[in-house]
Amino acid sequence: MAFQLPELSYPLSALEPHIDAQTMGIHHGKHHAAYVSKLNAALSDHPQLQNASIEELCSNIAELPESIRGAVRNNGGGHFNHSFFWTSLSADGGGSPSGNLAAAIDSKFGHFEGFCEAFTTAAQTRFGSGWAWLCRSADGSVNVCSSANQDNPWMAGVVDCVGTPLLGLDVWEHAYYLKYQNRRPEYVDAFWNVVDWAAVEARFEEASS
Ligand code: MN3
Numbered sequence: 780m781a782f783q784l785p786e787l788s789y790p791l792s793a794l795e796p797h798i799d800a801q802t803m804g805i806h807h808g809k810h811h812a813a814y815v816s817k818l819n820a821a822l823s824d825h826p827q828l829q830n831a832s833i834e835e836l837c838s839n840i841a842e843l844p845e846s847i848r849g850a851v852r853n854n855g856g857g858h859f860n861h862s863f864f865w866t867s868l869s870a871d872g873g874g875s876p877s878g879n880l881a882a883a884i885d886s887k888f889g890h891f892e893g894f895c896e897a898f899t900t901a902a903q904t905r906f907g908s909g910w911a912w913l914c915r916s917a918d919g920s921v922n923v924c925s926s927a928n929q930d931n932p933w934m935a936g937v938v939d940c941v942g943t944p945l946l947g948l949d950v951w952e953h954a955y956y957l958k959y960q961n962r963r964p965e966y967v968d969a970f971w972n973v974v975d976w977a978a979v980e981a982r983f984e985e986a987s988s
Contacts, residue, residue, distance in 0.1 A: 781818075781819055781822055781828075781829035781830070782815050782818055782819055782822075782833065782858055783815065784807075784811060784812050784815045785862050785865065787803075787807060787865055788865075788866070789868075789869070789870060791803040791804045791807075793869075793870040794868055794870060794973045796969075797969040797970065797972045797973050798868070798955075798958075798969070798970075798973060799957065799958045801957055801958075802954070802955065802956075802957045802958055805953070805957070806861075806949075806953060806954060807861070807865065810857075810861070810953055811857070811858070811861040811862075813854075813857075814853075814854045814855075814857030814858045814861065814929070815854075815858050817850060817853075817854040818850070818851065818854040818855050818857075818858050820850075821847045821850035821851055821854060821855075822847070822851070825844065825847065828843070833855060833858055833859045833862070834859065834933050836851055836855045837855055837856060837859055837931055837933035837934050838933045838934070838935065840852050840855075840934050840937050841936055841937060852929070852930070852934070852937070853928065853929050854929070856928070856929030856930055856931050856934070857929040859931055859933065860910060860929055860931050860947060860949065861949070863931075863944060863947055864947055864948075864949055866975070866978055867946055867947065867974065867975055867978055867979065868973045868974065868975055869973060869974075869975035869977075869978070870973070871975075872972065872973040872974045872975045872976065873971060873972045873973065873974060874976060875891045875976065876891070876976040876979060876980050877976075877980070878980055878984075879980075879983060879984065879987065880921075880945070880976075880979065880980045880983040880984075883915070883919065883920060883921045883983070884921055886920065887920055887921050887922065894913070894921075894923070895971065897923045898911055898913060898923050898946075898948070899911075899964075899967050899968075901923050901924060901925040902925065902948050902950050902963070902967045903963060903964060903967065904925070905925040905926075905927070905950050907927070908927070908928055908950070908951040908952070909925055909926050909927045909928060909930070909950055909951070910925060910926050910929075910930075910931065910947050910948060910949055910950060911923070911924075911925045911947070911948045911950060912924050912925065912926065912931070912932055912940055912944055912945075912946065912947050912948075913944075913945045913946040913947075913979070914932045914940055914941060914942035914943060914944055914945060915942050915943045915945055915982075915983055915986045915987070916941055916942040917942065919987060921942075921945070921983075922941060922942060924938075924939060924940040924941070925940075925950075926938045926939075926940055931944060931947070932944045943982070943986040944982075945979050945982045945983055945986070946974065946979045946982075948967065948970055950963060950966075950967070954966070
């Protein structure tokens with residue numbers, strides 16, 4: 780089939796104690812896997828769409844046949860978002876960014892702590908299920924936003940987020956409930972310890988080139 784569940788580049792327990800192995804196993808092996816299989820099912824009668832990248836599918840949601848638009852929005856969004864999330868995290872993560880990304884963050888938010896505060900607010904105030912994002916705008920500046928469900932910043936015109944996603948945080952309960960139950964703020968605090976800033980900086984540089 781067109782899309783496949785990507786392997787994690789680290790063991791399920793790598794992000795302990797911040798994100799626990801049981802959550803990682805279910806999140807990747809069950810939730811993400813289900814988005815991939817439902818996306819493939821939605822595209823099964825549309826071979827011309829099976830060679831598109833997941834970013835292209837997300838970017839063209841509004842042009843997709845109506846019969847599969849909702850399924851691709853939810854499950855294609857879910858596939859992109861989770862693939863992106865896994866590669867935003869590292870056992871050696873945490874700290875803060877450097878270089879051009881750090882400069883863009885300082886320019887927008889005053890300092891790194893100002894960015895963390897804005898991102899945390901976006902994550903905490905997203906009602907129900909969704910994602911918080913750091914994006915790069917076309918002018919090279921960065922911004923923070925959040926999206927509902929499995930929407931993402933590639934879905935221009937469909938969501939309020941603007942730009943190329945650099946960092947995303949899953950705030951669905953399935954991402955934290957086993958360890959943190961209803962305590963989303965503790966999960967968001969823990970997330971900062973596993974952010975792979977080298978990966979986020981590389982995305983910023985790629986979007987800038
Ligand atoms: Mn999730």
